Amino acid sequence: MTAMRFRQAIVTALSDEMESDERVILFGEDVAAAEGVFKTSEGLFDKFGPVRVRDTPISEMAFTGAAVGAAMMGMRPVIEIMFMEFLGVALDQLVTEGAKMHYLSKGEYTVPMVVRASCGAGLGFGTQHSQTLENWVAATPGLKVIEPSDAQSAYSLLRAAIQDENPVMFLESRILYAERGEVDTSLKMEIGKARVLQEGSDVTVVALGNMVNVARDAIADAKVSADLVDLATLVPWDRETVLNSVKKTGRLIVVEESPWSGGWGSEIISTATTEAFSALKCAPFRITAPDVPVPYNGTLEARYIPSAVHVSAALKAAVESNQVLKPWWITEGVSK
Amino acid sequence: MMTSLERRNALKGNELAWYERMLEIREFERRTNELFAAGLIRGTTHLCVGQEALDIGLATTLNPDDVLAATYRSHGVALAFGLSSHSVMAEIMGKATGCAGGVGGSMHMCDSTVGLLPTSAIIGGGMPIAVGAALAFQVQKKKNVGVALFGDAATNIGAFHESLNLAAIWKLPVIFVIDNNVYGEYTRIDLSTPIEDLHLRAASYAMPSIKVDGMDVYAVQASMQEAVDRARRGDGPTLVEAKTYRFSGHSRADQALYRPAGELEHWQKRDPILLTEQALIKKGILDQAKIEAMKTKIVNLVDSAITQAQADPEPSAKDMFSNVFKEMRK
Numbered sequence: 001m002t003a004m005r006f007r008q009a010i011v012t013a014l015s016d017e018m019e020s021d022e023r024v025i026l027f028g029e030d031v032a033a034a035e036g037v038f039k040t041s042e043g044l045f046d047k048f049g050p051v052r053v054r055d056t057p058i059s060e061m062a063f064t065g066a067a068v069g070a071a072m073m074g075m076r077p078v079i080e081i082m083f084m085e086f087l088g089v090a091l092d093q094l095v096t097e098g099a100k101m102h103y104l105s106k107g108e109y110t111v112p113m114v115v116r117a118s119c120g121a122g123l124g125f126g127t128q129h130s131q132t133l134e135n136w137v138a139a140t141p142g143l144k145v146i147e148p149s150d151a152q153s154a155y156s157l158l159r160a161a162i163q164d165e166n167p168v169m170f171l172e173s174r175i176l177y178a179e180r181g182e183v184d185t186s187l188k189m190e191i192g193k194a195r196v197l198q199e200g201s202d203v204t205v206v207a208l209g210n211m212v213n214v215a216r217d218a219i220a221d222a223k224v225s226a227d228l229v230d231l232a233t234l235v236p237w238d239r240e241t242v243l244n245s246v247k248k249t250g251r252l253i254v255v256e257e258s259p260w261s262g263g264w265g266s267e268i269i270s271t272a273t274t275e276a277f278s279a280l281k282c283a284p285f286r287i288t289a290p291d292v293p294v295p296y297n298g299t300l301e302a303r304y305i306p307s308a309v310h311v312s313a314a315l316k317a318a319v320e321s322n323q324v325l326k327p328w329w330i331t332e333g334v335s336k
Numbered sequence: 337m338m339t340s341l342e343r344r345n346a347l348k349g350n351e352l353a354w355y356e357r358m359l360e361i362r363e364f365e366r367r368t369n370e371l372f373a374a375g376l377i378r379g380t381t382h383l384c385v386g387q388e389a390l391d392i393g394l395a396t397t398l399n400p401d402d403v404l405a406a407t408y409r410s411h412g413v414a415l416a417f418g419l420s421s422h423s424v425m426a427e428i429m430g431k432a433t434g435c436a437g438g439v440g441g442s443m444h445m446c447d448s449t450v451g452l453l454p455t456s457a458i459i460g461g462g463m464p465i466a467v468g469a470a471l472a473f474q475v476q477k478k479k480n481v482g483v484a485l486f487g488d489a490a491t492n493i494g495a496f497h498e499s500l501n502l503a504a505i506w507k508l509p510v511i512f513v514i515d516n517n518v519y520g521e522y523t524r525i526d527l528s529t530p531i532e533d534l535h536l537r538a539a540s541y542a543m544p545s546i547k548v549d550g551m552d553v554y555a556v557q558a559s560m561q562e563a564v565d566r567a568r569r570g571d572g573p574t575l576v577e578a579k580t581y582r583f584s585g586h587s588r589a590d591q592a593l594y595r596p597a598g599e600l601e602h603w604q605k606r607d608p609i610l611l612t613e614q615a616l617i618k619k620g621i622l623d624q625a626k627i628e629a630m631k632t633k634i635v636n637l638v639d640s641a642i643t644q645a646q647a648d649p650e651p652s653a654k655d656m657f658s659n660v661f662k663e664m665r666k
Binding site: 025051052054056057059061062063064065066067068069070071072073074075077089092093096097100101102103104105106107108109110112141142144164165166 | 403405435436437439440444446447448453454456458461462463464465466467468469470471472473475476482494495498499501502505506658659660661662663664
């Protein structure tokens with residue numbers, strides 16, 4: 001076990017994969033000489049050189065598509081989209097080209113590529129640099145989506161993503177980059193397997209990325225007996241683990257950082273409601289951000305992100321009286 | 337039954353085979369149009385009539401282990417690259433025996449044995465992918481090239497400019513081929529683009545460019561050879577602009593009524609098949625009797641491909657679920 005920051009876990013995973021497989025190449029904006037704006041490629045240019053670690057122009061469409069083409073020709077490219085929003089100008093290449101090549105070639109071509117992107121609010125980057133945007137990519141058959149919650153899962157899942165034969169979107173909660181954690185570099189994690197981080201009897205809390213940490217704090221604060229399920233992989237998500245937990249606890253709360261409407265948590269709730277209906281003691285519900293762009297002002301941004309205080313209140317309402325806590329903007333009367 | 341690779345290799349150094357394959361493409365498109373009109377094929381189709389010289393020019397200068405990212409105007413290029421009329425027609429008909437197993441359709445042809453990447457139905461979609469293939473060849477120290485084939489209208493989309501820029505700074509073995517057939521969907525090029533010679537855009541990326549008569553298979557080969565040689569030498573990308581003309585409308589629904597009077601007739605005098613025919617007659621290797629025999633052979637070949645494709649099975653429901661993801665070995 002080694003203590004390292006989340007961003008160092010990313011660097012270590014990249015380095016270990018590049019060392020063990022010469023087909024792995026890394027490119028993106030400022031990933032080489034500058035070692036990544038979030039220092040997620042520290043030392044890699046020096047170690048692996050300019051053929052395998054490359055700075056690109058600010059040209060997401062070209063380099064995302066270049067990853068698709070290189071992957072089809074036998075490489076294992078990892079690209080960095082500095083802020084998840086920047087994928088918007090390149091989405092065609094990932095969603096409509098990359099994710100379709102295996103299908104359209106009767107399986108003759110494979111696209112083993114990883115698109116890393118930082119995401120999420122909390123650092124004052126404003127409306128266009130703070131979204132999570134999982135739902136841009138989560139409804140694309142042919143594309144896997146991963147979002148780790150700590151240094152260990154960042155390390156193990158990034159290695160698994162690079163080894164995967166398919167295109168993988170790897171979302172990194174930006175606010176976690178500086179967080180420290182213990183990492184066992186021999187620990188393998190499987191894509192599509194949720195992590196049950198703590199076990200309890202009264203409620204299942206499902207979360208992703210940094211919301212896992214918010215949920216953990218909330219469970220401690222509320223002093224409830226909860227299963228904390230870190231989904232870790234959003235596509236394909238681990239139905240079995242979630243459903244088994246919900247059948248055991250009878251209650252389900254999903255905590256997600258994306259806006260209220262159209263978020264991935266609705267998918268979890270929908271499946272659990274249909275598949276575990278008879279086990280439910282309380283209506284499953286989500287705690288999300290409101291349907292607004294991410295505000296810059298620090299106080300407002302803190303309110304935008306689901307907080308441990310709010311999740312704790314929701315947990316108590318559910319466990320103690322089978323009540324659904326409405327979103328704060330409704331209870332406070334600031335919005336509908 | 338020849339494989340795609342055998343059909344591709346059959347073109348090698350055989351001018352009569354180029355001519356014959358051009359006839360096959362023309363006849364294939366004629367029949368495709370008929371089948372659509374008769375309601376026997378669903379969806380849409382984009383014919384390449386008039387552009388056969390470019391498809392053959394590409395297929396005869398590239399090696400089967402080079403790769404091509406082409407577009408939804410895909411039937412001709414697929415046939416030129418070696419796919420059989422049966423394989424392409426079965427795909428258009430959505431049959432299990434089609435080159436994409438029937439899940440692709442008219443716009444998505446593919447065959448990895450001859451380097452035909454799945455053709456893209458997105459304008460500009462294939463260019464970054466060709467760049468990436470070239471990046472792989474460069475890293476792997478292979479002598480192969482990546483080629484992107486796209487229409488004139490694609491030179492106004494961001495992917496074109498981003499791809500040329502990236503290819504230029506990384507000096508990648510990639511060739512960008514503009515099939516300038518004068519129309520972007522229903523709009524004449526002069527209404528959408530302020531310059532007539534699109535290859536001039538390469539200058540912005542300090543990239544060599546070539547303008548070529550896309551109706552002349554020999555001219556296409558010469559310019560492609562120059563670009564391919566440059567790429568294989570490690571001297572980077574080239575932008576080739578082939579001046580062609582789309583004899584049909586954009587897609588099935590388009591009767592091309594917006595064409596100025598006489599434009600089509602003007603270009604038909606430069607029909608690539610006619611030009612090839614004249615060249616071969618002049619060389620003394622083709623005569624009227626041979627032409628008639630070849631045409632009869634091709635009509636029968638395409639006809640039997642259609643009959644076979646029509647009789648072929650539909651894909652099963654299970655096939656729909658195949659190849660969404662590559663399964664991982666445990």
